[in-house]
Amino acid sequence: MEFWIQQDNSGKIQLPVKPSEFTVTVTHRNTVVNVIQLGDINLMGKTGLREITLTSFFPAKDYNFSNNSSRKEPLTYVEQLETWRKSGSPIRVIITGVLNMEATIESFSYGEQDATGDVYYTLYIKEYKKIKTKKATVTIATVKPSTRATKAPEASSGKTYTVKSGDCLWKIAKQFYGNGAQYTKIYNANTDKIKNPNLIYPGQVLTIP
16 A cells, blocks of 8 residues: 655655554534424535545654655755645645545644654644636627607698688598598698588688698
8 A cells, every 4th residue: 555645747756664553534414403393314415535644654764664766855855745734736645555535734743752853743634626707708688779760640731721611621622632532631730620521611710731
């Protein structure tokens, strides 16, 4: 079993001394609610993020149980992990045969415990999940003003006609429109003067539309 930590485009390191033990914690986001007459009810939620605690040391010299072929100075490991912790980008943790996941360094504590120069550390790591967002397309409709000409209301011709003896609306309509059946136009334009289209009187001044 090997322990690797890496970050895209920033290299990778193999822990020179395998942790004697490690713990992977997986929580479940359940919710407990109290229901009258039933008591507490546990509502199942989603699986939480995995958490890992690694405890070991960076050796200052070769040991028969350490990976000596790629061993670096203890502070080199410390500096690299601190750089990744402060970078704001996730790392990838690989424990061969166990897990391979993106994660963030939640805390990193280290120090010397004896005069050997070995640096002991505890690394607390939490799983990182990318949020996938969908790109929204917003279409703004443009309303073009109508170019269609608006028909202006027909203006009155301004013509008038003074009724003579023997006139009727049919006769007047035939005189102006060439068709006596158009008398209703004259009647509708003069309803304030004509109460009955069959009765008009000499001297009345009618508007001819």
